[in-house]
Amino acid sequence: NAGVTQTPKFRILKIGQSMTLQCTQDMNHNYMYWYRQDPGMGLKLIYYSVGAGITDKGEVPNGYNVSRSTTEDFPLRLELAAPSQTSVYFCAGSRTDSNQPQHFGDGTRLSIL
């Protein structure tokens, strides 16, 4: 019973490099989300998806891209890493029914130097 799985757990990038943060879920969640959490702050929504092939911007989408080719997977892409993107990234999923709680992965800690 894996739930929401994020890989990698840690990564250090150089400025200008690109990478993809992986997120997969086995809970039949139609809705999936990417958040970032900066030190001492709450989680901020980057992108979300209400189903395969459908994505939309959240509160802080600049510098990121997402895709949702399957229900299970929701990767987050950083094309040109910047120091401001140093953060902890959380992926979450929830059921289609309204007011269902989101279930989170354990996060990816990303440092950009």
Place this chain on the structure above:
Amino acid sequence: DQQVKQNSPSLSVQEGRISILNCDYTNSMFDYFLWYKKYPAEGPTFLISISSIKDKNEDGRFTVFLNKSAKHLSLHIVPSQPGDSAVYFCAASADNTDKLIFGTGTRLQVFP
């Protein structure tokens, strides 16, 4: 513009006593509120929620109270246990959407 505010960054409570964590919000369109608990190096875990049509929801040792007129909610944990030591996040959503707005969190420490 912080729509969800947790003004106490930390709280320390003795084991067995009540812990009260507070949360204020500014957006009157919020209609669903949640509390999440987070341990270090783990993702947030859902704890309890409340719809705006209610003013109280209880689940075991955890109770959430909602005061819509004051735009305030609180989480009561009684009795507090050392395993409750974690960061607690309040979150809210509006208009039946699933986009959550999070507060900055309160770190609870329960000591023996």
